[in-house]
Amino acid sequence: MNPPGTPQAPGGDRSTRSAGSTRSAGPARTHDHQASGRGALNRDLIVSAAIEYVDEHGLAMLTMRRLGEHLGVEAMSLYRYVNGREDLLEEIVRRMVDSLHVDSARRELLAGPGWQAYLQWLAHAVRRLARQHPQLFPLIATRHPAAPWLRPPLRSLDVVEDFLATLVDRGFSMENAVMAYRAFTSYLLGYLLLEVSTMSGRTVAEDSLTEVANSPPPSPMPLDGYPHIQRLETLLSQDHTDLEFELSLEDMLDRIERLLANDRS
Structure with missing residues (x-):
């Protein structure tokens, strides 16, 4: 962030121009x-x-x-x-995603041996964010993350650390915690992008796709203070997209099969 004393670009603002400058009439x-x-x-x-x-x-x-x-x-x-529009867009994404971080007050509400309450809260919090800001959610979903394994919409180190710590502390192996993170984010992203595109009247996130195509990749972020992410970075970085697609497809087909079974019963 530039401090208030940072020099401005050539031309300055109106307050620094000569009082005798002539300008056409306009709003004050x-x-x-x-x-x-x-x-x-x-x-x-x-x-x-x-x-x-x-x-x-x-x-x-x-x-x-x-x-x-x-x-x-x-x-x-x-x-x-x-520092310009790019900096502004990054700060918008950070502001919105940081609202999903579990602070001390929320952690008390989610305390207990089970992990379902946390995932329920997180899923509804992400959906609420998407529905409140349907024009901005595709930006969260498509903008370059700080690390390639930070999957939208959970693209904050604090939020991912919350997720992994919650599951590992409740009995998940590290490998299964990472698999759950991948499955959970894939589900949320696919469902909510479809939902907000319907709300905003757009069939695809055209604006956000243009933004990500034109934006430079971010600098790597230090992982000090994120012990679970540090331990699991190698697992998080592995590419299992083919397997995830097949598992998600099988899960969907199983759900359809159960619907058919209910119709026949």
């Missing part, structure tokens, strides 16, 4: 350090406003200029706090 702008009706401009406020803007207008419409207009400030003022 607030001071660069204060967004209209929102208080002092900062990174958190900018990210919240970007989420709000995309929810209303769609991802393709988000530009720094339009976001500045939405906040009532010059676009150049935003660069004091975010």
Whole structure:
């Protein structure tokens, strides 16, 4: 994040221009350090406003200029706090996914010997996030993760550490915990992408696919403080997509077979 003292790009903002400059009449702008009706401009406020803007207008419409207009400030003022649109999109994804991290209050609710309560809570939390932000969920699903084995929509180190620790602490072997992580994320991603595409009136996540095609790959993230991920990184990195597809297909066929059996009974 650039601190407030970081120099701006050439041209500056309106507050730094000569008072004698002539401009065509237009809507009055607030001071660069204060967004209209929102208080002092900062990174958190900018990210919240970007989420709000995309929810209303769609991802393709988000530009720094339009976001500045939405906040009532010059676009150049935003660069004091975010390093452009790519940085802003990364922060949006981080903000949304971090809401799935189990804090101390939630952990008390999920305490107990079983693992089902945690997976139930997590699945519903991800679905709630997708339904609240159908224009942004495809971005979470398709944007480059920080590591190739971080599978969307659970693409946060904190969330994956929660997942693995919860299952291992409740009797899962490390291998089975990783298999459960893969199966769980595949199920959520497939179902919820279909659901939000229906909600937003899009058959595919066009905006997000364009974003991921144009975005650079992220830098590797340090894993200090994530002991389960460190121990399981090799397993997480293995490619079992063919096997996972076949297992998921068999599971689906078994479900259909059970439906047929119920119809015949």
